[in-house]
Amino acid sequence: MRKQIAVYIEEHRDAMMDFWRQLVQIESGSANKAGVDAVARRVQEELDTIGAHTEIHEMKRAGNMLVSVLNEDVPEAPVLLLGHMDTVFPDGTVADRPFTLRDGKAYGPGVLDMKGGVTIAVFAMKALKEAGWTKRPVRLVLVGDEEVGHRNSDGNQQIMEQAWSAVATFNCESGRLGNEVVVQRKGALTYRMDVTGIAAHAGNEPEKGRSAILEMAHKVIAIQNLTDWQQGTTYNVGVISGGTVANAVPDTASILIDVRYLKKEYVPDIEAKLQDVAHTNYVDGTKTSLTQLSCCIPMERMAGTDGLLAKVQEAYASFGMPRPSGIIVGGGSDSAYTVAAGVPTICAMGVEGSRHHSPEEYACVESLYARAKALAYVVTMV
Ligand SMILES: [Zn+2]
Missing domain, CATH: 3.30.70.360 (Alpha-Beta Plaits)
Structure with missing residues (x-):
């Protein structure tokens, strides 16, 4: 399984890069509902190719929410992959600084936070499908208004509803330089x-x-x-x-x-x-x-967090990456809601990078592929 996942990701480097570029090139600040909804449609189109069952939850005053399930008919508790499609950047930012590659880094609005993470989640699902993995459902939940705290929707409630039956959550939020993942947030x-x-x-x-x-x-x-x-x-x-x-x-x-x-x-x-x-x-x-x-609310450390972290560490190590340490950070994310639903959660599983929410935001390209492999593999270990 591990080998098949690695082969799939290696063979789809170009496809992942294209998909990432396309997502960044769609302007999707939290206030731009049409843009966020377009990101959701592009993700749905990509997951249609593996027969995932996708539903778009319409929001009136915020970007829509996407829920897409692979292995829907398997009667086991699902693994949840979580993320958001909105960015903090106003309209016009894509024209000013479009997706660009330079010295192994990618630049552009939301390239790190978190269109890289969305790309990782989508291709992890595709890799699992291609590898023939059918042990559990994999449920991808992408919200449209994380950056504004769901103030114009009931997105936080809906995340909890999607989470409660899950066995584990991996949030593909912005990864950190230094190969860390986040186990607790204030x-x-x-x-x-x-x-x-x-x-x-x-x-x-x-x-x-x-x-x-x-x-x-x-x-x-x-x-x-x-x-x-x-x-x-x-x-x-x-x-x-x-x-x-x-x-x-x-x-x-x-x-x-x-x-x-x-x-x-x-x-x-x-x-x-x-x-x-x-x-x-x-x-x-x-x-x-x-x-x-x-x-x-905080993303609290719960019974099960450390066990899940150990699996993430093992998955990373199995691909020759350093074992990520699990850190505590002061900034919030939607992982607070999956933990509140009682589901062990590891956050910041997305592409690695720095300076998110600023014009200098960048992501490290190689980590896109490495972390997609690790994510797909750890799903099989849950
Ligand atoms: Zn984010």
Whole structure:
């Protein structure tokens, strides 16, 4: 099986490169529904050639979702392959910097995040089909709005529904330089804090004012000091605004706060600590409110994660690649939802590269083929 997979991928290097190039050349920023939907159609067309059963889940206000199943009639728990088709780049980016190859690296919008990963998932399925592997269904789920956190769809709910019956998930998200994979990701909470003070002329009667900015300055330091490196919970005041002119005691100040955390069970404590800062008065006569703006759950390490990682390591090693270490990162992904559905998940199984979400984004071409082989093979090991 391992050998057949390797032969298939080696013989289809050009086809993989063409497919990757075509996907990058389709403009598919999260806001470009027509573009994301076109990516889904191109993926469906490719998987039609191996007789996979594909359904397109129509979304009204976001890119569509694709679910494609190989070995649909096999009555075993499926292996889930996960990914997204949208990118963070606005329309016009493809014209500015089309798919390009240079010194063993590929450039272009979404080349790493994650059209390389979509290419890997699709060709892993094709390799499994060609190798005659029929032990389990392989279910590919590609969403259209990961980069905006599914705010205009129920994509996260649908991922959980697709995942719950699966035995394992491999998320083909952007791979990292250094051959690592991701076993745990922090969750993210965002809050807004508003302070109201009392305005006054800064020269004539400053004593009558109550500075919202001074109050907020104390609070910013208090919030930053909540960071607990040991526990992995970090607080970042990322935006600050307040006041109107230099010669008035300011009566308004606002901040936006980002909190990263490893376990869902930490959330009540995070909330309580922020409420505590909100309710502690440093400047008499000011008032403070705290509002949660968003909550992304963490991809937690679960029983089964380490066993699945060991299989990924073995699969990589069997193709002569270094055994990937499983790391913890602060940035989120849809793997949080497959873990929430109780399915062991390994993330960042896509093409290796760096600088995603920037114009310098690039992917290492050889890793496209190497990681497609490893992905197809580890599916057979689950
Ligand atoms: Zn991504």
